[in-house]
Amino acid sequence: MKLSDVEVIIWDIDGxxxxxxxxxxxxxxxxxxxxxxxxxxxxxxxxxxxFEKVHNKVTLSQTEAVAVICNIPVTQAAKETDHHFNxxxxxxxxxxxxxxxxxxxxLRHFVLGNGAQKTILEGLAALGLQPGTFDEIVTSETxxxxxxxxxxxxxxxxxxxxxxxxxxxIGDREKVDLVPAHALGMKTCLVWSLKPGMIADIxxxxxxxxxxxxx
Numbered sequence: 001m002k003l004s005d006v007e008v009i010i011w012d013i014d015g016x017x018x019x020x021x022x023x024x025x026x027x028x029x030x031x032x033x034x035x036x037x038x039x040x041x042x043x044x045x046x047x048x049x050x051f052e053k054v055h056n057k058v059t060l061s062q063t064e065a066v067a068v069i070c071n072i073p074v075t076q077a078a079k080e081t082d083h084h085f086n087x088x089x090x091x092x093x094x095x096x097x098x099x100x101x102x103x104x105x106x107l108r109h110f111v112l113g114n115g116a117q118k119t120i121l122e123g124l125a126a127l128g129l130q131p132g133t134f135d136e137i138v139t140s141e142t143x144x145x146x147x148x149x150x151x152x153x154x155x156x157x158x159x160x161x162x163x164x165x166x167x168x169x170i171g172d173r174e175k176v177d178l179v180p181a182h183a184l185g186m187k188t189c190l191v192w193s194l195k196p197g198m199i200a201d202i203x204x205x206x207x208x209x210x211x212x213x214x215x
Contacts (some may be wrong), residue, residue: 003202003214008108009185010156011134012147013120015206017097017127019192023183024090029054031084032066035077039070055056060176063114074140075101075116081117087123096208098128100177110156111137115119116186135159141158146193152178159193174199189213 013027015022021078036047055065067077101109113120117137124131135141136159143151157164164185171177174197178188182199190200191207202213 003168003187004106005166006157006168006214007162007179008106008110008160008168010110010112010153010167010181010186012168012169012171012173012177013113013115013123016170016177016191017124018091019206020172021090026083027090028062028085031081032198033063034084035066035080036069039072045144055205059146060148060173061114063140063147074146074185075144077113078111078140078146079118082119085115085119087119088126091123091126093128093152094125095128100208100210101129101133104214107214108160109134110159112147112156113137113139115139148176148180150184153181153184153186170210 011017024162029208032051033044036042036051037044040047042050042169045181051065054068055062056067059065063078063081066081067074070077111120111134117139120137121131133211138152138155140146143155145151157167160167165187167186168199169181169186169188170177172192174190178200180188182188188200189202189204189210190197191204192201194202194205204210
């Protein structure tokens with residue numbers, strides 16, 4: 001796979017810029033449950049039952065599942081779930097990640113996340129990444145919907161004005177992060193996986209290995 005023509009990198013955040021531990025994954029899920037319970041008054045067993053009916057069946061996005069169940073806009077669901085999930089409790093300054101971005105300074109960078117912009121920026125700061133590193137933090141607040149819908153990818157294509165093949169989408173979930181990018185003609189990279197992806201152009205055991213394929 002030729003990556004020498006890549007000019008733009010699009011980053012997922014959770015599970016991509018840092019690996020998701022079981023504790024972190026559970027905290028993300030807990031935030032969804034808390035929002036649902038606050039809106040519906042359901043007990044936990046009912047919340048889990050209804051959430052599982054929607055998530056991975058109606059939508060692959062946990063945040064969008066919350067929006068559907070609570071009958072609220074996805075932007076509101078993102079802000080409310082992120083209110084209960086504080087990334088800064090689960091990440092810390094990452095010198096290897098900072099070095100990676102220094103090595104990739106010649107490229108343009110976007111974040112395409114399913115959270116809220118404010119809390120994503122707080123998470124990036126906790127990792128040691130400055131806001132100016134990225135052209136833009138694109139979320140449902142920007143385009144109205146979450147991945148795996150392709151609105152955010154199309155938005156970035158319009159912003160850069162470059163061919164899709166000059167964009168590399170990096171994520172940890174193929175169906176959510178990579179499938180829509182691949183369908184638009186972007187290059188794709190699956191990270192934190194020892195098993196080759198089904199559609200990913202490149203699979204890396206860690207995000208830090210990216211320079212080996214972009215150099």
